[in-house]
Amino acid sequence: MVKKLQAKSLLSKAKKGNNQAFIELLQDEKVKLYKMAYIYTKNENDALDVVQETIARAYANIHTVKEEQYFATWLMRILINTALEMLRKNQKIVPLEQQPEQGQISTNDEKLDLLQAIEQLDEKYKTVILLKYYRDLQIKEIADLLGCPEGTVKTNVHRGIQQLKKCLNKEGELYGERY
Incomplete structure (x- = not known):
C-alpha cells in the first residue's frame, strides 16, 4: 500500500x-x-x-x-x-563483417537456438512471444500494452509458437522434442 x-x-x-x-x-x-x-x-x-x-x-x-x-x-x-x-x-544498413560459414557455427546451446528462431519470427509474433514468455505477462496485459484485442494476442502467440516449432524442427535442432 x-x-x-x-x-x-x-x-x-x-x-x-x-x-x-x-x-x-x-x-x-x-x-x-x-x-x-x-x-x-x-x-x-x-x-x-x-x-x-x-x-x-x-x-x-x-x-x-x-x-x-x-x-x-x-x-x-x-x-x-x-x-x-x-x-x-x-535494415537499410549492410554490416561489413564477414558472416561465418555454416560449418563454423556451433549450435550446442538450446537457448541460443531458441533465440535465433525467435529472431526469425515476424515482428508481431516476436513481440507477443517475448512479452508472454520472457516478461511473463498475461494475454490481457499484452493486449493492453499493444493496444489490440485479446483474441489477436492469442492468435499471434499461437502462430508464433507454430512458426518456432517449424523453424526449430526444420533445422533439426529439436530432434523430435515437443514444446
Whole structure:
C-alpha cells in the first residue's frame, strides 16, 4: 500500500516536472527495459541507445500517463516502438563483417537456438512471444500494452509458437522434442 501511494505521488510529482521523481519511477524498470531492448537489438550499444531514447520520449510525454499502475506498461510500449523503429532504420544498413560459414557455427546451446528462431519470427509474433514468455505477462496485459484485442494476442502467440516449432524442427535442432 505504501509503495502504491509512493508511486502515485511520484507520478504526480514527475508530471509536474520533478526530475528526481521521474528518476525514481525509472529505477524499478531500468533493468527490464535494457533486457527487452537487448533482445530486440542483439547489441549492447544499440540496446543502450533504445533505452536512452525511450527515457527521453517518456520524459517528454509523462503527462499522458493516466494512472500509476500503467506506468510500466506505458514505458514498455514506448520501448518496443522505439526498438522496432530503430530496427526498421537499420535494415537499410549492410554490416561489413564477414558472416561465418555454416560449418563454423556451433549450435550446442538450446537457448541460443531458441533465440535465433525467435529472431526469425515476424515482428508481431516476436513481440507477443517475448512479452508472454520472457516478461511473463498475461494475454490481457499484452493486449493492453499493444493496444489490440485479446483474441489477436492469442492468435499471434499461437502462430508464433507454430512458426518456432517449424523453424526449430526444420533445422533439426529439436530432434523430435515437443514444446
